[in-house]
Amino acid sequence: MNPNVNEKLIFEMSKKGRSGSFIPECTDTSCIPSEYLRDKPPKLPSVPENEVVRHFVRLSMLNHGVDKGTYPLGSCTMKYNPKVNEKAARFKAFSNLHPYQDEDSVQGILKILYELGEDLQAISGMDGITLQPAAGAHGELTGILMCRAFHTSNGNPRVKILVPDSSHGTNPATAAMCGYKVQTLKSNNSGTIDIDTLNKNMDEDVAALMITNPNTLGIFENEISDISEIVHRKGGLLYYDGANMNAIMGYMRPGDTGFDMVHFNLHKTFSTPHGTGGPGAGPVAVKKHIIPFLPYPTVNSTGDRYFFDYSNRQTSIGKMRAFYGNFLVLLRAYLYIRANGYSGLKRTSELAVLNANYLKKKISHNFTAPSSRDTFHEFVLSAQNIKKETGVNTLDISKRILDFGIHAPTIYFPLIVKEALMVEPTETETKENLDFYAEIMEKIIAEARSNPEELHKAPHKTPVSRPDEVRANRRPILKALSLPEKED
């Protein structure tokens, strides 16, 4: 592929009369009165199958994915997606099932959903679960809606949600969607929740505290028992954002440390593919006192029969989506858990933490660290020192990394760290890959000192370089212009 030539838009490849034969031709509109019909047909591409395939294959080759190389995107857990799960998810027997089939005809499917729910509860130490949410943020919304329903049932929905200043943006956005005010807690010098600050802000107006543990700096909130005590003493709930679950399996269960609700990102910890942005799945597990508020239906079992359980309909928050959940995603996570067993999941977290610590020690001497505390599955460094010394910033560094066939870390997050690089190698990287990453980092830092100009222009070997985002925002072009006219 010539890197200087764009892949055409599919619309630019379109010519009248070119099309495949997938469905028997039908042009009979006689069943529908003409006043209901559209004036002009939509201008979809007219391209033969082989060219369509080539187009999307060429496009796909412009992407970096986990199967191509290291992808240490902090907070996203870009681990290997096992192929056996992809194979199973494509079984016709799964793909052809209608969601409104009778329960008797899908006992095997309900069994999978039920057992996945049981496994996730066991892993997190909770008592009930919904598999409906389609993503982590959707799980958060489910959780905070349940939190509100819980407080409302006690006579007062309360008014505020607390989040640390290091939290994911989805946490405060979720709280706002549920009609809550957001109070942000300033972290202490070691990057964790400040107990005094929490004490000062925690009162009977607070519905819940939302945290991840380890937090977004990769640091374990080791005062979690105190945090839980403070929140619960005032009648608040503790919400666990499961984005960082890959750090603690086999060592700690949120349910044992005071959390009332937990969401899982199955596309992170449980290896389901990220799919260029989704679909994921964000099941939410809860303690007993939250079960009445779970979205209906849940999946239940009598021992020899599985069924959809609508018994909490009167108290439930309702439904979060049509049907029951992203079944093909849930299936993959189910298989992943069984392939690993508990011992495998524990080993997963151990190696994820080992890899992160190893890589951190290999590269951190070039940067400043926002906290001296031990980190878990990911770590955050600041390039502020490099910027001051050479003018090369985090963006420059991340762009240059791309030239080496590997992916950049998450950058400029968490917001409390200036020039942040957030690195999460995951457990599925070899020592050689980590050594290579460290080597590249050394090389880039040396370049920053010797030839900073080159870094401002990086990357050099990718299909495009530094697209102008300001222009994209000021003059939004959100669809292909001048589509070819379709001739009738």
Added chain:
Amino acid sequence: MPYFDHSDNDVKEMLKYLGKNKVEELFFSIPQELVIKTPPIITGPLSEQELLSSIEDTLEDATTYKEIFRGAGAYRHFIPAAVDEISSRQEYYTAYTPYQPEVSQGSLQTMFEYQTMMSELTGLPVANASMYDGASATAEAALMAWHFNRRNKVIISGGVHPEYLTVLNTYLKNTGIKIEMLPLKEGTVDLQKLSAIDMSDVSSVIIQNPNFLGFLEKMKDIKKQSGNAVLIYVTNETHSLAVLQTPAEAGASICCGDAQSFGQPLAFGGPYLGFITCSEEFLHLLPGRIIGATYDHHGKRAFVMALAAREQHIRRERATSNICSNHAMSAVRAAVYLSLLGTDGLKSAALLSVKRAHELKEALSTLKNVEFIEKDKPFFNEFSAKLKINDRVFSESLQKHSILGPLELSRFNSSFKNYYLFTATEMNGRAGTELLVEAVKEASL
């Protein structure tokens, strides 16, 4: 741990480098009293062979049908082989949200093409890069309208999918927005009742077309009666967009729904493909990722995530939605599906579905035990009827022929006992139709 492990020697070297003796030491900041003492019991570890054989055993307890006459928001259409082939490519499915556009041009351009196709189909200029599903997209569309005009009432047609209505209720519960249901009259929106509503405090009017019972709504008339409330057009069978008056032509400023019909398998309800398109005035209220075209610093065309300042990772509690991960892979499938079929192919699929449904209705109309709801109103590929049948006899004969029959509407409302929603698509052949009609006849009371 079946998919990856370090060699013992690597672990030793890495620990040594870290000045540790054992991996457990890396977890010492977890207070001892919180560390798991008794490991919970879950199945596994299983080898790949055991895993596959266990799943195959489980599948014996799942019935797939040769003929499906059930839809209600989930439709079986033909999916060209190339759709599965492209969506199996690791370059797509093992990538994530295109935070680094330089190594994500494939995803970005595909999404841009998808947005263009959705815009073409709905006639509205702006499309986002996907939502979760049709129900949650509808709820988000109602929130867009609310952010736009800050009026506290939503009118929703009784012809909207009942699960969509439930989800709307869930999403809007704590916003102070009141949801008012507009019951159907003779199967479609009651225009007279709609015209009697004072629209001055109505944020949006939400109409599904074709509606849940399969009928076509008079969208332009509905628009006329909606004053300056935002008209939200919810699609049902999304193939209808290829044939019916576009949401834009009808006067809707937001269109949303589930594009499952564009290349997504039934898959027991998910993942599907929520979408929203809208007019330009809603651009900054549109939730989710939006892909835009621009140029790189060499002047080459490039694609990026545009207008990110709307989104939660920047705006936090001031964002209009919390959505982060979307259903991008489903959008990739839709882009490939629509590229393969093209305008004519999509129209053929849509019109064949329409034809099959009308043939089925025609054949049923010869039976004495079938009573249609509004037998003369135009419909798309679904229609409803009251059947006077013996349920057991009916289901046994369907089972015998591997047919998934029409949906009992009493599932959603007990007053609909004996009412059924029939669906047909291009996948239903004449033979299947005959068997279904025969089954209805045989089960006659």
